[in-house]
Amino acid sequence: MELMAAAMAQEVVSRTADRVAQEARRGGEDELRLERFMNNKPPIFNGGYDPDGAQQWIEGIERIFGAMRCMDEHRVFLGGYVLHDEANHWWGNAKQRLEVGGAFITWARFKREFLTKYFPADERNRKVIEFMELKQGGMTVSE
Known part of the structure; x- marks a missing residue:
C-alpha cells in the first residue's frame, strides 16, 4: 500500500515538473517572439x-x-x-x-x-x- 502511494506521489511530482517545464518553454518562446517583433x-x-x-x-x-x-x-x-x-x-x-x-x-x-x-x-x-x-x-x- 505504501509502495503504491509512493508511486502515485512520484507520478504527480513528475507530471507537475513536466507541466512547469512546458510553461517555462512557452514563456521563453513568447519572449523571443516579442523580441523578434520589436526588432522589426x-x-x-x-x-x-x-x-x-x-x-x-x-x-x-x-x-x-x-x-x-x-x-x-x-x-x-x-x-x-x-x-x-x-x-x-x-x-x-x-x-x-x-x-x-x-x-x-x-x-x-x-x-x-x-x-x-x-x-x-x-x-x-x-x-x-x-x-x-x-x-x-x-x-x-x-x-
Missing part, C-alpha cells in the same frame, strides 16, 4: 481620431506579421503590445468584453473592433467616395 520596429498607435493613422498602423503591423510568419494566435498579443495611451486603455476594456466566457480573440475580430473604433464606417465610406471622385485629366478613377 512596429508602429505605435496612441489612439485618438486618426483614421488614416489607424489604417496605416494595421498595414504596418500586418507587414511585420507576414515577415515573421506570425500565427493568428500570437497576433492579438503582439498588436496589443504596441497600443499606447488612449488606444491601450480602449484595448484593455474591449479585451475584457470580448473574452467573456473564455472566448478566443482572433486577429480578424481584433481588426474589426479596432477599425470600428478608430476608422468608423462613415469615414471609410467618405474615403471611398473621395477616391472615386479623383480625377486625372478629365476622367474620374471609376471611368
Whole structure:
C-alpha cells in the first residue's frame, strides 16, 4: 500500500515538473517572439481620431506579421503590445468584453473592433467616395 502511494506521489511530482517545464518553454518562446517583433520596429498607435493613422498602423503591423510568419494566435498579443495611451486603455476594456466566457480573440475580430473604433464606417465610406471622385485629366478613377 505504501509502495503504491509512493508511486502515485512520484507520478504527480513528475507530471507537475513536466507541466512547469512546458510553461517555462512557452514563456521563453513568447519572449523571443516579442523580441523578434520589436526588432522589426512596429508602429505605435496612441489612439485618438486618426483614421488614416489607424489604417496605416494595421498595414504596418500586418507587414511585420507576414515577415515573421506570425500565427493568428500570437497576433492579438503582439498588436496589443504596441497600443499606447488612449488606444491601450480602449484595448484593455474591449479585451475584457470580448473574452467573456473564455472566448478566443482572433486577429480578424481584433481588426474589426479596432477599425470600428478608430476608422468608423462613415469615414471609410467618405474615403471611398473621395477616391472615386479623383480625377486625372478629365476622367474620374471609376471611368
